[in-house]
Amino acid sequence: MSGPVLAVEDLRISFGTHEAVKGLSFEIHARETLALVGESGSGKSATALAILRLIEREGGTIRSGRILLADGDANQDLRQLDDAQLTRLRGNAISMVFQEPMTSLNPVLKIGDQVAEVFIRHRGLSRRDALKAAQETLDQVRIPEPARRLDQYPHELSGGLRQRVMIAMALACRPRLLICDEPTTALDVTTQAEILSLIRSLQAEIGMGVLFITHDMGVVAEMADRVVVLRHGEKIEEAAVEDLFARPQAAYSKKLMAATPKLGTGSSTRAAGTNMVLEVDGLSTRFASKAGLFSKTSQGVLAVNGVSIKVARGETLGLVGESGCGKSTLARSILRLIEPESGTVLLDGKHLTGSSKAELRQSRKEAQMIFQDPYASLNPRLPVHELITEPARIHGLVSRKDQKELAAQLVARVGLETDAIHRFAHQFSGGQRQRLCIARALSVEPKLIVADEAVSALDVSIARQITDLMLELQARDGLAFLFISHDIAVVERVSHRIAVMYRGEIVETGPAGQLLAAPRHAYTRRLLSAVPSGIPVRSRKQAPRVFAEDAPVSLSA
Amino acid sequence: MLIYVLRALVKMAVTLLVIVTLVFFATRLSGNPVDFVLGDGISREDRELLIAYYGLDATIGSQYWRYLVSVFSGEFGLSFLERRPVSQIVFERAWPSLKLLLSAISFTLIVSVPLGILAAIYRTSIIGSVVMVIAFLGYAVPAFIIGILLVLIFGYTLNWLPVIGDGSALHFIMPTLAISGMLVAAITRFTRNAMLDVLSQDYMRTARAKGLPEWVVILKHGLRNASITLLSVIGLQIAGLAASGSVVVEAIFAWPGIGDLLVRSAILRDYPVLQFAVLSVAIVVIVINAAVDIAYAYADPRIRLAKG
Numbered sequence: 001m002s003g004p005v006l007a008v009e010d011l012r013i014s015f016g017t018h019e020a021v022k023g024l025s026f027e028i029h030a031r032e033t034l035a036l037v038g039e040s041g042s043g044k045s046a047t048a049l050a051i052l053r054l055i056e057r058e059g060g061t062i063r064s065g066r067i068l069l070a071d072g073d074a075n076q077d078l079r080q081l082d083d084a085q086l087t088r089l090r091g092n093a094i095s096m097v098f099q100e101p102m103t104s105l106n107p108v109l110k111i112g113d114q115v116a117e118v119f120i121r122h123r124g125l126s127r128r129d130a131l132k133a134a135q136e137t138l139d140q141v142r143i144p145e146p147a148r149r150l151d152q153y154p155h156e157l158s159g160g161l162r163q164r165v166m167i168a169m170a171l172a173c174r175p176r177l178l179i180c181d182e183p184t185t186a187l188d189v190t191t192q193a194e195i196l197s198l199i200r201s202l203q204a205e206i207g208m209g210v211l212f213i214t215h216d217m218g219v220v221a222e223m224a225d226r227v228v229v230l231r232h233g234e235k236i237e238e239a240a241v242e243d244l245f246a247r248p249q250a251a252y253s254k255k256l257m258a259a260t261p262k263l264g265t266g267s268s269t270r271a272a273g274t275n276m277v278l279e280v281d282g283l284s285t286r287f288a289s290k291a292g293l294f295s296k297t298s299q300g301v302l303a304v305n306g307v308s309i310k311v312a313r314g315e316t317l318g319l320v321g322e323s324g325c326g327k328s329t330l331a332r333s334i335l336r337l338i339e340p341e342s343g344t345v346l347l348d349g350k351h352l353t354g355s356s357k358a359e360l361r362q363s364r365k366e367a368q369m370i371f372q373d374p375y376a377s378l379n380p381r382l383p384v385h386e387l388i389t390e391p392a393r394i395h396g397l398v399s400r401k402d403q404k405e406l407a408a409q410l411v412a413r414v415g416l417e418t419d420a421i422h423r424f425a426h427q428f429s430g431g432q433r434q435r436l437c438i439a440r441a442l443s444v445e446p447k448l449i450v451a452d453e454a455v456s457a458l459d460v461s462i463a464r465q466i467t468d469l470m471l472e473l474q475a476r477d478g479l480a481f482l483f484i485s486h487d488i489a490v491v492e493r494v495s496h497r498i499a500v501m502y503r504g505e506i507v508e509t510g511p512a513g514q515l516l517a518a519p520r521h522a523y524t525r526r527l528l529s530a531v532p533s534g535i536p537v538r539s540r541k542q543a544p545r546v547f548a549e550d551a552p553v554s555l556s557a
Numbered sequence: 558m559l560i561y562v563l564r565a566l567v568k569m570a571v572t573l574l575v576i577v578t579l580v581f582f583a584t585r586l587s588g589n590p591v592d593f594v595l596g597d598g599i600s601r602e603d604r605e606l607l608i609a610y611y612g613l614d615a616t617i618g619s620q621y622w623r624y625l626v627s628v629f630s631g632e633f634g635l636s637f638l639e640r641r642p643v644s645q646i647v648f649e650r651a652w653p654s655l656k657l658l659l660s661a662i663s664f665t666l667i668v669s670v671p672l673g674i675l676a677a678i679y680r681t682s683i684i685g686s687v688v689m690v691i692a693f694l695g696y697a698v699p700a701f702i703i704g705i706l707l708v709l710i711f712g713y714t715l716n717w718l719p720v721i722g723d724g725s726a727l728h729f730i731m732p733t734l735a736i737s738g739m740l741v742a743a744i745t746r747f748t749r750n751a752m753l754d755v756l757s758q759d760y761m762r763t764a765r766a767k768g769l770p771e772w773v774v775i776l777k778h779g780l781r782n783a784s785i786t787l788l789s790v791i792g793l794q795i796a797g798l799a800a801s802g803s804v805v806v807e808a809i810f811a812w813p814g815i816g817d818l819l820v821r822s823a824i825l826r827d828y829p830v831l832q833f834a835v836l837s838v839a840i841v842v843i844v845i846n847a848a849v850d851i852a853y854a855y856a857d858p859r860i861r862l863a864k865g
Contacts, residue, residue, distance in 0.1 A: 091768030103759040
């Protein structure tokens with residue numbers, strides 16, 4: 001084998017006075033996948049953007065180091081190239097796939113034009129030939145009906161398909177190096193498995209080196225040949241993937257591995273009570289498709305279709321399913337944040353469905369919700385002591401002068417310092433904010449907490465701390481949780497029972513261990529097979545074959 | 558798309574009806590035209606006769622009904638003063654106004670969009686600051702001041718440009734500049750803000766990572782998206798200009814336009830002319846709005862596909 005495709009030597013990047021990457025070196029060879037692993041703020045993405053020399057646009061500066069790209073027998077230092085030379089390399093010799101397929105495609109340009117652009121630019125094709133080439137590329141990344149996609153706009157495609165389009169664009173010119181920056185973090189497990197296997201097979205076909213950036217050790221095990229563990233901009237450890245998983249050397253690597261939830265490690269829950277806190281029976285919610293100018297409202301879509309679930313005191317029911325299956329709609333319908341079409345909801349023995357506005361407001365204090373994004377769900381203008389006691393104030397449970405005292409108790413319960421109550425939300429990290437959201441939910445002493453993807457936006461180790469906190473609160477106060485997540489490994493850890501949702505219906509419910517060990521429904525089996533096993537692929541005999549999405553599973557198992 | 562266009566058109570028709578009604582009642586707030594037209598030296602009987610002749614003795618309801626019927630049959634009546642069909646009078650005046658409007662809009666777009674883009678790209682450097690200072694100045698100086706200054710400099714002192722009327726292309730220069738002043742300032746600022754918004758989007762990074770040169774990234778990927786926000790603002794500004802903005806400037810340059818007509822007929826209580834002139838302006842505004850709605854859908858596929 002010849003020299004590496006890319007060699008990064010002593011790379012230093014800073015944003016203003018903050019040094020984000022401190023002397024990082026690594027090499028990537030052809031046909032090799034190097035995983036760059038670390039939590040948010042470790043400098044992974046900065047490194048990726050520095051290689052493309054796009055970091056300057058984000059306000060960063062490359063202080064020192066060399067970025068050498070193999071070019072025939074010679075090496076080009078990307079730091080020495082001018083703008084014209086760089087535009088010739090980007091999307092041609094080096095390309096990148098970004099994290100957010102939802103926002104990384106231009107919303108007002110057709111898919112065909114966006115892919116064809118690369119061919120027009122780097123291959124000098126005419127628009128017609130470029131569109132033809134684009135169609136072939138879409139076919140190559142296994143997008144069904146590629147000809148029709150050319151004329152579609154990004155918003156007409158699912159997240160998985162959009163990420164395939166991104167990959168098609170990146171691989172159009174058969175680059176020597178592909179950089180993937182958390183390409184599957186925003187996708188659910190089944191889609192993730194498809195995208196990962198796609199990248200692997202295209203790598204085998206094209207033979208490019210891949211720099212794969214992720215915080216998910218499960219994904220690392222699926223993809224990597226070698227791993228570089230990054231923390232605060234410094235390389236903590238570099239090892240072949242089997243070695244890292246078998247014998248992580250650095251303490252931080254061990255911690256990272258331990259925090260990664262793995263399927264089949266069992267539930268950490270205690271025994272649940274028997275009194276039912278939540279009883280949902282035959283709940284359906286319809287999204288009316290908008291009435292046209294001359295047409296009556298059509299039937300609309302049943303987002304939730306005849307769902308029946310129960311949660312007992314001190315119990316956690318995990319609700320899993322891929323995005324768009326109706327999980328969040330179900331949660332909102334239960335609390336009547338969205339009006340359900342039919343069915344009944346009993347919360348702590350009281351009917352939520354059919355109750356008046358005033359009664360509903362009373363009952364709402366029995367059930368509180370925690371949302372996915374701890375940045376968007378806290379009002380930035382309220383000090384913490386007002387922020388987290390607001391529900392209690394609304395329900396008249398606390399007087400203005402006792403507010404601070406209650407706030408102090410609450411922050412103590414979620415493991416924050418007492419002086420936190422005088423600060424504002426932006427002064428806290430993501431994990432601390434999610435603690436504040438929990439504290440706010442606890443302020444009205446609810447019986448049930450609905451956690452909608454509450455840890456999905458957090459780093460693994462932080463997510464672990466938050467779920468630990470939930471388990472602890474449950475053990476102490478007998479709280480019931482409805483825990484919604486697309487991450488089955490997390491759900492397994494916190495749940496007594498698991499309900500699997502597919503296209504608006506609950507296809508299977510059962511005790512966590514039993515359901516995961518012996519799934520009865522075809523969809524559950526598909527969902528489970530898509531979860532990264534956390535065992536390096538290279539240590540396994542054969543990678544599991546995953547089929548393209550949109551292959552529906554029959555609902556009658 | 559078809560449903561979307563139909564919806565825009567229906568909305569337009571409803572607005573029009575409301576305006577037709579408002580115009581009728583609003584123009585009657587200022588008093589009886591007979592008093593003004595004929596003055597004091599008229600006998601009581603003659604006065605009654607004239608009032609009956611013009612139909613001003615009927616109840617307001619039946620006057621309104623007659624008005625509606627004639628509006629929809631295209632009959633807008635004769636001017637109280639000139640005794641000519643009002644449509645003829647207004648159309649004579651509409652074309653010069655429209656020409657001035659088009660000239661001002663073209664000038665504004667040609668100047669302000671590139672300026673706004675420059676200000677966004679070079680927001681941290683001196684170029685951006687200079688553009689924004691000029692834009693703020695333009696915003697702060699009303700059209701009649703710009704107009705008078707222009708007349709003073711290029712008409713009176715230098716004697717380069719003609720001041721009165723719309724006879725030649727040269728006549729357009731000063732009124733166009735006077736009208737565009739504030740518009741250029743406003744649209745430069747909106748373009749800058751819209752571009753700033755777009756420049757930080759993920760898809761701009763994708764476009765750069767594809768290896769597109771910077772100008773393609775800015776113009777093709779950036780401006781296409783910024784234009785969605787811009788369209789609505791430009792539409793509003795132009796509609797505002799069509800409605801009232803040019804009245805003062807037309808007066809300064811003695812432009813034989815509709816603004817001048819509006820002012821004169823309002824002072825003389827020439828109801829039919831005033832009504833029709835206001836209606837024409839309203840129709841222009843509504844048509845511009847509907848056009849913007851439709852252009853909006855054209856620019857943004859998400860709107861187009863979601864609503865039809």
